[in-house]
Amino acid sequence: xxxxxxxxxxxxxxxxxxxxxxxxxxxxxxxxxxxxxxxxxxxxxxxxxxxxxxxxxxxxxxxxxxxxxxxxxxxxxxxxxxxxxxxxxxxxxxxxxxxxxxxxxxxxxxxxxxxxxxxxxxxxxxxxxxxxxxxxxxxxxxxxxxxxxxxxxxxxxxxxxxxxxxxxxxxxxxxxxxxxxxxxxxxxxxxxxxxxxxxxxxxxxxxxxxxxxxxxxxxxxxxxxxxxxxxxxxxxxxxxxxxxxxxxxxxxxxxxxxxxxxxxxxxxxxxxxxxxxxxxxxxxxxxxxxxxxxxxxxxxxxxxxxxxxxxxxxxxxxxxxxxxxxxxxxxxxxxxxxxxxxxxxxxxxxxxxxxxxxxxxxxxxxxxxxxxxxxxxxxxxxxxxxxxxxxxxxxxxxxxxxxxxxxxxxxxxxxxxxxxxxxxxxxxxxxxxxxxxxxxxxxxxxxxxxxxxxxxxxxxxxxxxxxxxxxxxxxxxxxxxxxxxxxxxxxx
Numbered sequence: 272x273x274x275x276x277x278x279x280x281x282x283x284x285x286x287x288x289x290x291x292x293x294x295x296x297x298x299x300x301x302x303x304x305x306x307x308x309x310x311x312x313x314x315x316x317x318x319x320x321x322x323x324x325x326x327x328x329x330x331x332x333x334x335x336x337x338x339x340x341x342x343x344x345x346x347x348x349x350x351x352x353x354x355x356x357x358x359x360x361x362x363x364x365x366x367x368x369x370x371x372x373x374x375x376x377x378x379x380x381x382x383x384x385x386x387x388x389x390x391x392x393x394x395x396x397x398x399x400x401x402x403x404x405x406x407x408x409x410x411x412x413x414x415x416x417x418x419x420x421x422x423x424x425x426x427x428x429x430x431x432x433x434x435x436x437x438x439x440x441x442x443x444x445x446x447x448x449x450x451x452x453x454x455x456x457x458x459x460x461x462x463x464x465x466x467x468x469x470x471x472x473x474x475x476x477x478x479x480x481x482x483x484x485x486x487x488x489x490x491x492x493x494x495x496x497x498x499x500x501x502x503x504x505x506x507x508x509x510x511x512x513x514x515x516x517x518x519x520x521x522x523x524x525x526x527x528x529x530x531x532x533x534x535x536x537x538x539x540x541x542x543x544x545x546x547x548x549x550x551x552x553x554x555x556x557x558x559x560x561x562x563x564x565x566x567x568x569x570x571x572x573x574x575x576x577x578x579x580x581x582x583x584x585x586x587x588x589x590x591x592x593x594x595x596x597x598x599x600x601x602x603x604x605x606x607x608x609x610x611x612x613x614x615x616x617x618x619x620x621x622x623x624x625x626x627x628x629x630x631x632x633x634x635x636x637x638x639x640x641x642x643x644x645x646x647x648x649x650x651x652x653x654x655x656x657x658x659x660x661x662x663x664x665x666x667x668x669x670x671x672x673x674x675x676x677x678x679x680x681x682x683x684x685x686x687x688x689x690x691x692x693x694x695x696x697x698x699x700x701x702x703x704x705x706x707x708x709x710x711x712x713x714x715x716x717x718x719x720x721x722x723x724x725x726x727x728x729x730x731x732x733x734x735x736x737x738x739x740x741x742x743x744x745x746x747x748x749x750x751x752x753x754x755x756x757x758x759x760x761x762x763x
Contacts, residue, residue, distance in 0.1 A: 276316045278593045279313050279316045282308060287492045291501045298424070307522075308520065311370070316375065330344050333552045335411060339410055342375035343361070343413075344382075345627050346627060346628045347628055349628055352621060352630065353516075356614070360568055368569050368572045369517055369521040371717075372453075373462070376565050376566065380418065380558050381470065381489075383561030384402060384552055387555060388402065390552070394545065401537065410563040414468055415467045416466055416467065419476060420474040422456075422457065422473065430478040431610040432483070439455060441455040441530050442454065449537070451537075452663070454533075457471055460499065460527070461524070462524065472486060472552070473486065473549055477546040478550055481546055485545050485549040486643060487537050488540045488542075494535075498525055505522040505707075506522040511667065515703050515707070517709060518719050563635055563636075566639075567617070571607075575703065578603045578606075580653060581599075584656045587694055588660060599652060613634055613637065614638075616633040617630040633735050633736070644724075647714055647718070650714060661676060662700055664699060665680055703755065710715065
């Protein structure tokens with residue numbers, strides 16, 4: 272049976288130790304800070320379980336009798352990669368791209384690691400076996416994974432082992448024949464409160480002396496000793512769906528995880544104590560490319576939504592006939608189409624690695640460099656199109672209950688294409704996407720989920736075909752010389 276939403280919600284009632292506003296949350300599925308977003312994630316599983324969607328959204332892994340999400344599929348050809356992307360795109364349209372750490376993200380990371388299982392075999396056959404078994408376990412149970420792969424910022428001028436508290440970041444306390452004990456913090460567990468398990472590692476470069484932090488493992492979110500410290504909930508502070516249509520339902524949340532002497536068995540450990548292998552698990556396997564390819568599929572859908580907002584802003588304001596507004600909308604359309612072209616390009620230019628079809632890395636990283644610059648620009652453009660329309664709105668849905676206020680609203684919230692209620696409804700949505708605290712968090716997320724801009728530019732530099740590019744320059748330089756030029760008689 273295909274996993275559905277009710278099954279996912281039931282799995283979250285597992286006693287996980289989540290804290291908000293200084294108190295432990297007894298049941299995250301019922302708490303007003305998380306319940307709507309959990310339901311939104313459950314809707315993804317309900318969607319894939321519908322009979323009419325099963326073929327598109329799921330597949331049956333060889334050797335099993337289970338139908339599981341295509342997020343776990345390992346494409347061996349271009350056609351299979353596109354087939355998988357169609358499923359991810361359908362899921363993304365259910366949350367309009369606003370759930371960046373949806374289940375398909377970390378599933379893509381673990382799947383990419385599995386595609387590079389030979390790298391783990393060379394490192395340690397036992398750890399390769401743990402990864403192989405875990406991938407199959409997570410796949411066959413259709414688990415929702417999050418990850419924490421960044422250390423607390425603290426003093427970024429110092430290495431992890433140079434921090435004042437050597438257990439600021441998650442590090443090994445001790446180990447024995449059964450496994451390891453870890454202590455310390457990790458960020459950012461985006462969607463961790465809604466996930467089944469967490470993959471804990473370090474994507475940041477580690478230095479000599481950082482061996483105790485060179486870890487890669489996966490454990491359930493209710494592991495004994497693990498504390499989940501939630502940030503402020505935008506969902507809890509959303510007054511209503513009408514006033515906050517996005518933040519009331521798609522606040523994926525972010526959290527700090529603190530591992531208070533948590534035991535991790537060897538069968539869940541993929542790297543332990545090797546700084547070089549900690550980096551290789553991402554970059555010597557398809558993992559980093561595969562997980563960030565999923566991000567670009569999500570962003571492609573999100574930008575379509577934002578560009579749609581742009582056109583509707585112009586229509587509601589009656590400015591869509593202005594030449595300068597159409598020029599602005601044309602720019603938005605070109606920017607959204609560029610990201611779509613990158614997604615299709617990284618698929619078409621992909622190649623087979625160890626029998627698996629992997630998207631092109633350079634096109635992926637080039638897209639990330641440009642989209643980090645693009646997202647804030649698009650939000651600014653939408654603000655310019657809207658003017659004061661997103662600000663001068665009724666304070667809440669309750670203003671419509673007051674007959675005197677309703678009369679004024681109907682007079683002042685006019686549009687050439689819709690009534691006052693629909694105009695307010697639309698601009699409440701636009702503000703939630705562009706200007707609210709929820710929107711501001713998304714702006715920050717899109718800037719940094721792939722790393723700082725110098726990181727993505729570094730990836731683009733390292734993966735570009737410089738030899739071909741400079742070869743063209745050298746070929747042209749080889750077609751002429753100073754000696755040949757001077758030896759050629761000048762025309763009279």
